[in-house]
Amino acid sequence: MAFIERKNSPGVRSRRSFLGTSFAASLGGALLRRNVSEGMEIEELPPGVVPSNPRELLYPTPEPNSKIFSKESGSFAASYPLLQNVSETSASISWALNTPSTGWVEWGRTPALGKIARHSEFGLNPYEENFLSAQIFGLEANTEYFYRTATCSFSYQTAYQKTISEPQYSEIFSFKTMGANRDHGSFAVMNDTHNQKEIVRAHCKRHNELNPDVVVWNGDLCHRYFFPLIAKTAIANPCDEPFAARRPLLFVPGNHDKRGPYAHVLKECLTPWRQPDPNFRTLGYNAAFRNGPIAMITLDTGETGPDSEEESGIYDFEPYRALQTAWLEKTLSRPDIASAPYIVVFCHVPIFNTNGKKDTPPTPPLKWSAYSNLCAPFWGPVFEKHRITLLVAAHIHRFTYFEATPERPWPQITGGGPLPANAAGIHAEADNERLTVTAERLEDGSVLGSWNYKPRV
Ligand SMILES: [Fe+2]
Ligand SMILES: [Fe+2]
Numbered sequence: 083m084a085f086i087e088r089k090n091s092p093g094v095r096s097r098r099s100f101l102g103t104s105f106a107a108s109l110g111g112a113l114l115r116r117n118v119s120e121g122m123e124i125e126e127l128p129p130g131v132v133p134s135n136p137r138e139l140l141y142p143t144p145e146p147n148s149k150i151f152s153k154e155s156g157s158f159a160a161s162y163p164l165l166q167n168v169s170e171t172s173a174s175i176s177w178a179l180n181t182p183s184t185g186w187v188e189w190g191r192t193p194a195l196g197k198i199a200r201h202s203e204f205g206l207n208p209y210e211e212n213f214l215s216a217q218i219f220g221l222e223a224n225t226e227y228f229y230r231t232a233t234c235s236f237s238y239q240t241a242y243q244k245t246i247s248e249p250q251y252s253e254i255f256s257f258k259t260m261g262a263n264r265d266h267g268s269f270a271v272m273n274d275t276h277n278q279k280e281i282v283r284a285h286c287k288r289h290n291e292l293n294p295d296v297v298v299w300n301g302d303l304c305h306r307y308f309f310p311l312i313a314k315t316a317i318a319n320p321c322d323e324p325f326a327a328r329r330p331l332l333f334v335p336g337n338h339d340k341r342g343p344y345a346h347v348l349k350e351c352l353t354p355w356r357q358p359d360p361n362f363r364t365l366g367y368n369a370a371f372r373n374g375p376i377a378m379i380t381l382d383t384g385e386t387g388p389d390s391e392e393e394s395g396i397y398d399f400e401p402y403r404a405l406q407t408a409w410l411e412k413t414l415s416r417p418d419i420a421s422a423p424y425i426v427v428f429c430h431v432p433i434f435n436t437n438g439k440k441d442t443p444p445t446p447p448l449k450w451s452a453y454s455n456l457c458a459p460f461w462g463p464v465f466e467k468h469r470i471t472l473l474v475a476a477h478i479h480r481f482t483y484f485e486a487t488p489e490r491p492w493p494q495i496t497g498g499g500p501l502p503a504n505a506a507g508i509h510a511e512a513d514n515e516r517l518t519v520t521a522e523r524l525e526d527g528s529v530l531g532s533w534n535y536k537p538r539v
Pocket of ligand 2: 301302336337338430476477478
């Protein structure tokens with residue numbers, strides 16, 4: 083398997099290497115050898131490092147098997163565009179690269195396009211090795227727009243000699259902005275795909291049938307992030323089809339999306355949400371918008387354990403969660419959100435403990451917990467105060483549904499997992515009469531459950 087090298091943080095890498103090697107010597111070696119002998123690809127860990135947790139061997143890295151975007155094809159791009167964060171007034175677009183490139187997005191109200199968006203910073207146009215992106219602002223709600231990406235390979239020979247190619251363009255795609263003044267809204271959810279392209283493909287096939295307004299990818303997209311290749315293959319191009327070029331993608335981070343050197347710059351691929359309020363500028367994955375009668379809100383639960391449990395000191399989730407709590411309170415009070423017939427909140431780690439009193443604190447080295455006891459005391463009361471309709475979570479790798487109770491007046495649903503036996507999708511449709519949410523087994527399409535909710539206002 084060929085990997086693209088990246089300059090990693092030596093401190094983080096060496097610590098993980100040490101933990102992984104020492105633990106594997108006692109526990110993981112036999113499992114590793116067995117999987118290698120069965121022809122299973124091991125993940126893209128640094129040389130000599132064995133996964134510290136045998137469970138991780140369940141989630142091998144997919145091969146970069148794109149036919150359309152192979153390097154041999156001559157394509158500078160390594161994926162179709164990923165349309166993300168479509169709000170009432172803005173959108174962002176990213177795409178993977180085969181070669182160091184510069185580029186831009188051409189867009190407009192008609193296929194004639196006419197406008198350009200480019201991620202220029204401090205006087206320099208973009209030059210990237212892995213992903214290019216651009217944000218479009220000033221859009222009108224409930225309006226169709228057209229766009230295409232332009233990619234030029236670019237190389238520096240010396241400070242004075244540079245080579246730029248002619249642009250390669252994507253085909254022209256269209257999308258519709260969000261907005262409150264619509265009688266109908268819909269969404270679909272996939273989660274915990276853990277770089278299993280077959281599972282992502284099955285979700286995308288179902289999404290093509292359902293054609294929801296937006297697809298929420300509710301965390302643990304990959305198992306860990308040691309090289310940008312994982313994002314290029316498992317996130318940007320899992321299907322060799324434009325699965326997120328017309329239908330907006332909304333990324334909700336999972337605990338696994340925080341692991342590995344490349345997790346620190348995942349924003350290259352999955353572009354952050356733009357916060358208009360300067361108090362919340364540092365929040366990148368907290369979205370809030372109206373999709374017709376549905377107000378859609380996303381939260382980032384982060385890792386499942388307290389920051390102090392991570393001995394390397396690399397985690398700083400506690401102030402991040404506190405800032406999100408302030409953002410959530412303020413956002414749910416926004417007139418356009420407070421007046422929504424339905425409020426659906428998405429986060430990766432469940433807020434309600436589905437294991438009842440059986441849940442135990444995370445135990446090293448697994449550091450896994452079935453719910454976020456770090457977020458629950460803060461976010462649960464805010465959900466109750468603002469009467470959210472539903473919390474959509476993930477993380478436990480199985481479908482569950484818990485009705486609202488007098489003590490917890492918001493229901494919680496969790497999606498499925500990364501293996502065919504437990505993979506499940508969630509989809510929802512709403513008009514001004516009801517919101518209908520349905521969960522399905524991915525393998526055979528059987529309905530796991532369907533629920534109707536009345537408007538909250
Ligand atoms: Fe997961
Ligand atoms: Fe998770």
